[in-house]
Amino acid sequence: MSMxxxxxxxxxxxxxxxxxxxxxxxxxxxxxxxxxxxxKVLDDMIRSVxxxxxxxxxxxxxxxxGGWGDGGPVGKTPCFVLTHLPPDPADVVAPDVFTFVTDxxxxxxxxxxxxxxxxxxxxxxxxxARQALNAGLLDEIHIMLVPVLLGAGKRLxxxxxGPVELRRTWSVASxxxxxxxxxxxxxxxxxxxxxxxxxx
Amino acid sequence: MSMxxxxxxxxxxxxxxxxxxxxxxxxxxxxxxxxxxxxKVLDDMIRSVxxxxxxxxxxxxxxxxGGWGDGGPVGKTPCFVLTHLPPDPADVVAPDVFTFVTDxxxxxxxxxxxxxxxxxxxxxxxxxARQALNAGLLDEIHIMLVPVLLGAGKRLxxxxxGPVELRRTWSVASxxxxxxxxxxxxxxxxxxxxxxxxxx
Numbered sequence: 001m002s003m004x005x006x007x008x009x010x011x012x013x014x015x016x017x018x019x020x021x022x023x024x025x026x027x028x029x030x031x032x033x034x035x036x037x038x039x040k041v042l043d044d045m046i047r048s049v050x051x052x053x054x055x056x057x058x059x060x061x062x063x064x065x066g067g068w069g070d071g072g073p074v075g076k077t078p079c080f081v082l083t084h085l086p087p088d089p090a091d092v093v094a095p096d097v098f099t100f101v102t103d104x105x106x107x108x109x110x111x112x113x114x115x116x117x118x119x120x121x122x123x124x125x126x127x128x129a130r131q132a133l134n135a136g137l138l139d140e141i142h143i144m145l146v147p148v149l150l151g152a153g154k155r156l157x158x159x160x161x162g163p164v165e166l167r168r169t170w171s172v173a174s175x176x177x178x179x180x181x182x183x184x185x186x187x188x189x190x191x192x193x194x195x196x197x198x199x200x
Numbered sequence: 201m202s203m204x205x206x207x208x209x210x211x212x213x214x215x216x217x218x219x220x221x222x223x224x225x226x227x228x229x230x231x232x233x234x235x236x237x238x239x240k241v242l243d244d245m246i247r248s249v250x251x252x253x254x255x256x257x258x259x260x261x262x263x264x265x266g267g268w269g270d271g272g273p274v275g276k277t278p279c280f281v282l283t284h285l286p287p288d289p290a291d292v293v294a295p296d297v298f299t300f301v302t303d304x305x306x307x308x309x310x311x312x313x314x315x316x317x318x319x320x321x322x323x324x325x326x327x328x329a330r331q332a333l334n335a336g337l338l339d340e341i342h343i344m345l346v347p348v349l350l351g352a353g354k355r356l357x358x359x360x361x362g363p364v365e366l367r368r369t370w371s372v373a374s375x376x377x378x379x380x381x382x383x384x385x386x387x388x389x390x391x392x393x394x395x396x397x398x399x400x
Contacts, residue, residue: 005341005343005357005366005382006207006355006356006357006358006360007206007207007355007357011363023363026363133349141205143205145380147365147366147367147368147382148363148364148365148366149333149357149360149363149364149366150363151357151359151360151361151362151363151364155206155207156206157205157206157207157349157351158206159351160206160349160351161351162351163211163223163226163348163349163350163351164348164349164351165347165348166205166347166348166349167347168347168373168375168378171371171373171378173368173371175368178368178371178380180345180378182205182347
């Protein structure tokens with residue numbers, strides 16, 4: 001996810017008209033005129049993703065005309081949308097891409113894993129990421145840290161259950177964005193305590 | 201400032217007993233057994249700082265015994281503490297270090313600049329940093345990004361007034377922490393709009 005230094009992945013008022021919120025397109029400015037480093041990172045990510053899990057809000061603000069068109073966030077890659085109430089099938093612009101999952105994050109990730117084959121399952125948006133993290137099902141966090149303070153909007157990490165230990169596995173800095181990858185240290189999620197990296 | 205990936209510079213309940221909050225010592229784990237890279241970054245920072253500006257809360261939880269002892273956060277480097285009501289001089293453990301400023305952030309920074317000579321003025325803590333930023337007086341942001349999600353505590357960037365454009369000027373990744381430096385793009389602070397990096 002593209003995240004501002006103050007932790008936001010959208011500006012305020014994210015709607016179909018402004019999927020990243022009002023002013024939030026700043027978060028995707030680095031995608032507009034890709035440098036060599038950023039292009040390679042993005043290409044690697046797209047190649048590696050075999051399926052996507054997302055929340056209903058991400059689907060609602062981005063699907064169809066003006067958003068993802070007849071695909072999802074990664075073209076025709078299968079997407080599993082967490083929802084309590086699936087939309088009318090007639091309203092789904094890309095029924096070949098989207099599957100609606102009503103029985104929770106574990107089910108959505110299991111189905112996405114099956115669809116992804118040897119590919120990774122990408123988790124898109126704050127709600128799905130938090131649910132996956134708190135369920136112990138998130139393996140890695142990929143952040144594109146954007147050099148801006150948005151001041152308001154939707155935070156990627158809000159209401160995370162207790163301290164979660166990470167290990168930074170990779171980083172690359174381009175002029176427009178800092179790419180950071182973290183491994184989630186398994187067993188540290190949602191325990192309500194902190195494990196210090198140096199053994200405390 | 202040492203900041204978790206979810207933006208916290210303390211865990212909850214930061215008091216004199218736990219200046220970084222309960223569990224917040226994780227944020228300073230990288231300081232306990234400094235690697236070569238981290239030691240150099242820290243040394244450069246300490247050498248460059250000629251004076252410090254901080255909020256009253258930072259002073260209250262860290263001054264004296266069990267905290268900074270007879271110094272401040274950077275030894276005997278002069279510190280200017282923003283406060284509405286200065287403490288009784290008899291209660292100040294290090295009167296040679298601390299000066300209490302009651303007339304606002306501009307005054308505190310002006311006095312710190314005078315004391316710093318050719319050195320930098322370091323701004324310590326969330327409140328002082330936010331005030332300096334919103335007053336257009338913050339030139340750089342130095343972050344030690346710690347690979348942990350704390351889930352709760354005090355955020356470094358909260359209630360920042362409007363979007364502020366940054367430029368990442370430097371980054372170094374050590375195994376324990378990612379050092380990031382950003383220049384604040386002057387004129388972008390507190391305007392309530394976003395300037396896109398690529399000219400939008």
